[in-house]
Amino acid sequence: MSEGTKSRLPLDGIRVLDVATFLAGPFCATIFSEFGADVIKIEHPEFADPMRNIGMKAESGDSLTWLSEARNKRTATLNLGKPEGAELFRQLVRQADVVVENFRPGTMERWGLGYKDLASVKSDIVMIRITAYGQEGPYKDRPGFARIGHAFSGLTYLAGEAGRPPVIPGSTSLGDYITGLYGAIGALMALRHRDRTGEGQFVDAALYESTFRLLDELAPAYAKFGVVRKRMGADTATIVPHSHYQCGDDEWVALACSSDKIFEKLAHTMGRPDLVAPGTYETMRARLDNREFINGVVGEWIGRQTRDELMATCLRDEIPCGPVNSIADIFADPHFAARGSLLTIQDPDAGEIVVPAVLPRLSKTPGRVSHLGRRHGANTADVYGELLGLTAEKLAKLKSRGVI
Template identity: 60%
Template structure:
């Protein structure tokens, strides 16, 4: 599979990176001189590229090409003729203004798969609005739910979550389209709005509102229909996540706590009773956890088969034996910056596993290989394109 990544920053490039993790040849098309702004986003390295770029530009070849120039658009068309998937995340209509719209590209290659990620999708009244992941978190309804009940809405963990989720859905769509192409011979367009993947993951938010008008509000670490299901602090100041999603789980917790009285018929044996007495149940659990060290709480709960886990910082993750056993932290030697540790490929396949062949490339590193090797451009034309700022 050959993929053209003409996008910038994160969502669509992440889609291409996922395909590259499993063997696709990904050609990253960047502006001459400056390249993808993601190269300079985040912690910079001595190589002049950010750690973000080294990680998420993985398994790609970089060429420079100014798509705004007619000669640049013509070169992209030549690349499209021999590729399977093109991913982009410009505002809707941008490729069309450059003479590179879907119908134009489809005329060059009938079975091309065009993956388009934008803030609000290719249609609708908001199609022309700009957007980033933070805006998607707000628009989708996620940010409204994040934070304490008496506090303002906050960022839900990662400001780039919507980018990564959109990229994942886009890769899923690309593979569905690729499978369809194998059966029916035609390509198609995959259209993903940045907010849609987040909205799809908000469990029963939409059907609950449509059915009863229920508007879920911020609840901090709690969950709307499950108690106890939250974060609790141990005696040594550390935090654990506890998840008693069923009555059976709460029975086990009561046993671990040596509190059989909590299961009395007029107390909290059912989820409905616990939800109705949320504050009281949470206080009881918090007091018990707060009387023990985190390690002791973890030991007792795990021995009693109660779902519990630590709230890990990245330092905790680097020390955790599970992350090491699963190979989640991949140590990569890079000729420019030495060792870099990045998240490993996901998912794990037993017969055809993915791999990380290289970190994010230097700008234009593969110009000669792609333009002269793949397209057969002469040395004279190559120098002319470079002199004119096309590549």
């Protein structure tokens, strides 16, 4: 849906109060905003969300991360740690459906804003609580970010080359995005329950658990057979050949032979039908037992071709293969362009900014980006005037006392 489209979105009428900070909680709230929810981003009057300062900055003074990930939200300030601020927040909750927070367990309770406190104000409120280790357990009070979640979950242990130090698994913020997605899924299910029963509830989302959930057979393989998977670089533990290979022009591709049938196609394409003769490497088990040999044969064949040549050959024979793209490759790729995967937004302060498109894609009610992340407290007067009826004089007094 292009900017400015006015058709009704799935979450129109839902109001979300986002009191979380960098990055899982705010991303969770952004998902709601992209599909029509009125998301109010609440920041401390003095200490804004650190996401405003993470990474490269635009002309507006805010970071590109903020502009992208705080899109569609209204921004207001409020000091939750002050009793007067906490009371204002409770008043906002009466007119909200969802609250998103990612403070350490007990912080909201100290302010009188825990789930039980908010439920006493609005019984059907849904609260998303995102932390490193969850709301209970011996480690619940430990601080943590996505990098810590990656490490504790077991993901980092798997990332890197065999015999070398573990590395960053893709993005340092991967666990934040994954947990934000789980938080949004949980809240949508909680809202469905609320609509049927009138009951609210809270969603307990932990960075480490969200990441751990994605680690395929890691848990059952250890429980059943005592297998501790090691770092394997670009390879996959359960499939061969299924890796990254360097072409003759120094470009890289990803090749995925996830079945015996696909490997049979690849063997014939390489001119090596002997690799799938009976009793050789026609089964996945045989290829797993001879990983180094198979990777060597495939890598040597790929290394004799440019990436374009290889892609043409693999596409012709329906062998799953794709380029290992840089961001420059992505901006030049016609498929990204055709699907509108990159959105160009004009920001009044930052100018032209390109951001990832809204996901998931819905056929009848697709989401939208109406604006990028706004300045600190840009909508404070609007929010408190519209929702709580506070006058300009009252707002000025609250500001003088450091409440907003």
